[in-house]
Amino acid sequence: MNDLTINTATDVDLPAPFAGRHLIDGKWIEGAETFERVSPSHGTVVSISAKGDEAVTEQAIGAARTAFAAGTWSRMSGKERAAVLLKTADLIEANVERIAVFETLESGKPIAQSRGEVGGAADLWRYAASLARTAHGDSHNTLGEDMLGVVLKDPIGVVSIITPWNFPFWILSQKLPFALAAGCTVVVKPSEMTPSSTVMMGELLLEAGLPAGVCNIVLGYGHPVGSLMSSHKEVDMVTFTGSTAVGKLITQAASGTLKKVALELGGKNPQVICPDADLDSAADAVTFGVYFNVGQCCNSSSRIIVHEDIAEDFVARVVALSRKVRFGDPMDPETQVGAIVTADHNAKIDAYVRAAVEDGARLELGGGVLPVDGLGDQFYQPTILSGVSPDMAIAREEVFGPVLTVLTYRTLDEAIALTNDSSYGLSAGIWSENIHTCLEFARRAEAGTVWSNTWMDGYPELAFGGVKQSGQGREIGRYGFEEFLEVKSLVMRVGRSRTPWVQQEG
Ligand code: NAD
Numbered sequence: 001m002n003d004l005t006i007n008t009a010t011d012v013d014l015p016a017p018f019a020g021r022h023l024i025d026g027k028w029i030e031g032a033e034t035f036e037r038v039s040p041s042h043g044t045v046v047s048i049s050a051k052g053d054e055a056v057t058e059q060a061i062g063a064a065r066t067a068f069a070a071g072t073w074s075r076m077s078g079k080e081r082a083a084v085l086l087k088t089a090d091l092i093e094a095n096v097e098r099i100a101v102f103e104t105l106e107s108g109k110p111i112a113q114s115r116g117e118v119g120g121a122a123d124l125w126r127y128a129a130s131l132a133r134t135a136h137g138d139s140h141n142t143l144g145e146d147m148l149g150v151v152l153k154d155p156i157g158v159v160s161i162i163t164p165w166n167f168p169f170w171i172l173s174q175k176l177p178f179a180l181a182a183g184c185t186v187v188v189k190p191s192e193m194t195p196s197s198t199v200m201m202g203e204l205l206l207e208a209g210l211p212a213g214v215c216n217i218v219l220g221y222g223h224p225v226g227s228l229m230s231s232h233k234e235v236d237m238v239t240f241t242g243s244t245a246v247g248k249l250i251t252q253a254a255s256g257t258l259k260k261v262a263l264e265l266g267g268k269n270p271q272v273i274c275p276d277a278d279l280d281s282a283a284d285a286v287t288f289g290v291y292f293n294v295g296q297c298c299n300s301s302s303r304i305i306v307h308e309d310i311a312e313d314f315v316a317r318v319v320a321l322s323r324k325v326r327f328g329d330p331m332d333p334e335t336q337v338g339a340i341v342t343a344d345h346n347a348k349i350d351a352y353v354r355a356a357v358e359d360g361a362r363l364e365l366g367g368g369v370l371p372v373d374g375l376g377d378q379f380y381q382p383t384i385l386s387g388v389s390p391d392m393a394i395a396r397e398e399v400f401g402p403v404l405t406v407l408t409y410r411t412l413d414e415a416i417a418l419t420n421d422s423s424y425g426l427s428a429g430i431w432s433e434n435i436h437t438c439l440e441f442a443r444r445a446e447a448g449t450v451w452s453n454t455w456m457d458g459y460p461e462l463a464f465g466g467v468k469q470s471g472q473g474r475e476i477g478r479y480g481f482e483e484f485l486e487v488k489s490l491v492m493r494v495g496r497s498r499t500p501w502v503q504q505e506g
Pocket of ligand 1: 162163164165166167171189190191192220221222223225226227230241242243244246247249250264265266267297298398400426466470471
């Protein structure tokens, strides 16, 4: 008996299925075919969406190219672009509840986390609006008396945006407002599992006054929609968030035209717990880090590296907290751990846990599918595995579920070596009261983000992204914005002193 805190089915009225259509050149387009998304928690049809094919993808890319060339957005002033982005932010805030309900029903994540995701995204739009007005290159006034050099920043052009199912609205908002702030036009493809919140974003953009053709949306699957968006000659850049395996396919597809590729991929993110840490805060942050978004989070702290002197005590603290985490109906505002996105994925999580136990790991909590009364069985118990060795699959691969893996260390060098012993490098964390320990870890950890005495805090101002097989390029912050800008050098003679190359006779 695990003594978990279970929230059984609440009595809520579910909305009628959302009808998702493509958005092309400012018009909503029905699909010749459609596909359904069934709620992982409630088993009902949440949305029926147009299913994109090659022809509709071509149309969307064509509309983005035409709009870019027309310059109605790409040559508009930063002030005017910012006004549209700010209006969108206001509209997002006014529509949080509607969007969040569909986000939860399509993904299985708790409604409180959907509300936080959607409401919080408005700030990304506001920050991007500030960048639209402050984009600039630089000038060189030291090139000689008659010369002036100016480095201009231009929008990169047509951008394909391909997003995953785990944070559909947030990840779209990490990309789209920044691409728009830069003056790009876009084609967006959300995951086939969570299409609705992206369509709702399209509605808000039209209401905010975004010109037709600037943001086009195609619904459907990786093939043929995503692959064509990655290979098409009229696309200048692909920005993708998803699995490392698909990221590699996108890089291959993009290589035919050498388009720019930005990738935000998987992670196997460690938190190192030192003996001098504030163990209450660390245990709470580890519990949050592994169960947030049902563990289906690129930043999940799915492995912790604990000093061996405190490992037993620390694991006991995390187990005790995990029992109090509210698990069950995602539509219950109190729920903290909801449903798993698909039955196949639930089985995959279970297979990882079973293999680890067979290889000698100790199950401290959970370890199995757990049906929730009044809902289905697409739920996985909060699970903690200790006695894990660094070579086990569960210590190396992205499980993408509510499963914590515990490793131990003796010296800081050993903890850093374990941290870096991974093909991933998205994020890493350290818990210690000694600033020198934290700084040494931060400087040596191979990760795009390092957290010290906290976990998963992020701000629109700070760049986000991974090293190694966690990705390439950066998102949000000024660095993320710059990804959507091309650099052009303008060299000007401003005097009359040029020495002719060809000497004229007489
Ligand atoms: P996925 O790679 O299966 O799918 C992501 C998107 O790619 C979907 O829209 C899908 O339809 C599309 N796609 C599939 N095949 C394609 C192809 N051949 N060409 C073009 N597009 C294709 O990922 P997922 O299961 O939706 O999301 C989970 C993964 O995303 C995890 O690995 C997670 O770590 C990662 N992720 C990373 C970050 C980050 O910022 N680093 C954030 C969230 C999720």
